[in-house]
Amino acid sequence: MTTWQPSERALQRAAYRAGRRRRSFGVALLSTVVVAALAWWVLVTSPGWERARETFFDPAEFTDVLPGIAEGLWLNLRVWLIAGAVSLVLGLLLAIARTTTAPALFPLRAAVVGYVDIFRGVPVLLVLLLVGFGLPALRLPWLPNQAAFLGSLALVLTYSAYLSEIFRAGIESVHPSQVAAARALGLTRGQTTRRVVVPQAVRNVVPALLNMVVALQKDSGLISVLGAVDAIRVAEIAVTGSYNFTPYVAAGFLFLLVSVPLTRAVDAYNARRGWRGARGAAVGIR
Amino acid sequence: MSTRSTTAPPPSSSGSPLLRVSGLRKSFGDHVVLDDLDLEVAEHGCVVLIGASGSGKSTLLRAIDLLEEVDDGSIELRGVDLADPWVDADAARARMGMVFQAYNLFGHMSVLDNVTLAPRLVHGRDKREAEAAAVEMLTRVGLADKIRAYPDQLSGGQQQRAAIARALVNDPELLLLDEVTSALDPELVGEVLELLAELRREGMTMLIATHEMAFARDVADQVCFLHEGRVHESGTPAQVLGGPQRTRTREFLARLHA
Known part of the structure; x- marks a missing residue:
């Protein structure tokens, strides 16, 4: 050498x-x-800057409302984790249901297609309002009527529909030769789906799934429209009392405090698994 | 499992063959890939399919393994016509082993899990039993030190040997091999062909599609030249490869040696 x-x-x-x-x-x-x-x-030469600075960036108001909003954010985080977990599981089940072929399951497939079409096509806000105010009107004795519960339910309806489409894309991305190999070994259609297709499908769409999970963290703030006392609702109450909008900025600041590290963590995770896309292998090309 | 003789029986033995394909027809749209094709494979026999790309070799193997639905004809395995839609296709496929050109190992599983999947799920072996059999089979194909590896950590030749182990561990009555060396670098072809020759000596019944003529000459007791979806010419390796009678066969072989 x-x-x-x-x-x-x-x-x-x-x-x-x-x-x-x-x-x-x-x-x-x-x-x-x-x-x-x-x-x-x-910004500073705009005619309303002096006034805007006072009503949006008042340092005293900011430190004043921050603890209350942080308490509200704890509700957002719980809604996010629970609705996220339920949506992921439900989304996967919906996607798998769509791949079945048994004639007896035709109603299930039709129902899944309808479900996904509806909840993907209606704005989240509308789903929230309809679930939040519509379901309690039915006066079902077993249905909890807390705003946080109904809000989470609405988020699950929308997000499971989106996630099922991501899972379905993942299932379709698994090469047919993998299915042929599994069936050649004598595995049934169902065994092939569970043991060969779904594990590879999930791996293929992890980045897209994580993006949706990050988006849900933000959308958990929408439950405030149902009156759930979350970060945004606490800020809203503070604004109504003082006509100073700094609490909204404080709430935004707290959401960023969670979502930016989360996004970075997701990016880092994806990069470690080799999903760096065009900036990855091609970056050495002059 | 019946005991396998170590010497191959004479080609095209009379009596009932293990596999009898007759009048097989398969088309994709207007394109007829298999056209009234007849073929027999005797127990412990080794039939090699040769022919140009698109002559129907792969489609024939896939049809026999019930991975393609055929338009007409019969695929009799020990006298039972598998082409009948009321036959349990999963059970039929479990009796045959298939090895693909592109290996088709399951990328999310270790080599060991690839090999134990069917024994556990299809053949009802428990985990310990299946792993013992898998380790034995992987040792046999020279992958004892790769048991925990994932497919993308193996060379092409190693992947193909793992795929062969995955098929063999289920003790198949018939092994179907679809151009198993075509995707391999020339220096890796030998290790796979050696393994197949060894299986042949042990009496494994095999139907092989290949472009390796020297290998065909060594292992086949019958060579079938496929052309336009039919067996255009067949016979012993010496007959078909040494002194082909038909023009198409001669042209095909001439192109290979050119």
Whole structure:
């Protein structure tokens, strides 16, 4: 084994690349500063800026309402975790139901298609209002009527429909040769679905599923329209009392505190599993 | 399982063959892939299918393993016509072993899990028993040290040997091999063909589609040249590969040697 001494040519190339990198960094820095300064200038020279700063960014109000909103956020987080878990399971079951072929299960397949069409096609807000105010009107004695429960139910209806479509895309992405291999071994259709198709399907769509889970974390704030005392509702109550909108900004800040690390964690997880897309393997191409 | 003789019986033995395909027809739309095809494989026999791409070799193997529905004809395994829709297809497939050109190992499972899946799910073996049999079979195909590996950590030749182990562990009555070396680098072809030759010596009944003519000459007791969905010419390797009688066969072999 000979020790490698970079050739004159290699050193020149390295120096050139280092120079280009310094230049790229300089350009990026300059453009960031220019854009940020421009945005700041537009903001502070706007006619209503003085007034807006007082009503949206009041530091005293911010620290005042933060603990109450954080308490409300705890409800959002619980709704998010429970509705998310239920939606994932239900979404997978819906997707599997759609792949069945038994004639006796035709009503099930038809029902799933209808369910997905309806809850994917109606705005989440509308589903929330209809479930939140419609179901209690039926006066079913066994149905809990807390806003948090009804709100979670509405989110599950919408999100399970979306997630089932993601799972279905995953199922369709499994190569038919995998099914042929399983059936050739004598596995039944059902065994093939459970043991070969679904495990690979789920792996294929993990990034898309995680995106929906992050989106649900934000949408958990919609349950406030039913009167559930979550972060947004607490902020709303504070705003009504003072006519200062800082509580909304505080609520937004708290949502970001959860969703940004979550998004970063999802991206990091996907990158580790090799889902870096066009920025992955192709990044070394000059 | 009956004891297998170590010497192969004479080709096209009289009496009832293990597999008898007759009048098989399969079309995809207007394209007729198998056209009134007849074929027999005797118990412990080894029939090699040769022919150009698109001559119907793969479709024939898939049809026999009930992975394609045929338009007409019969596929008799020990006298039972598997083409009849009232025959239990899952049970029939479980009696045959199939090895694919692209291996088709299950990517989300270790090699061991690939090999134990059917014994546990289809043949009712318990986990311990299935794993013991799988380890034995994997050792046999030279993968004793790859039991915990995943398919994408193996070379093509290793993957194909794992796929063969997955088929063999179920003790199939008939082994179907669909161009199992076509996707392999030339230096990996040998290890797979050696394994097949060994199975042949042990009396495994095999129906093989291949482009490896030297291998066909060594292992086959019958070579069938497929052309336009029929067995155009068949006979011993010496007859078909050494002195083909029909023009199409001669042309095909000439192109291979060109």
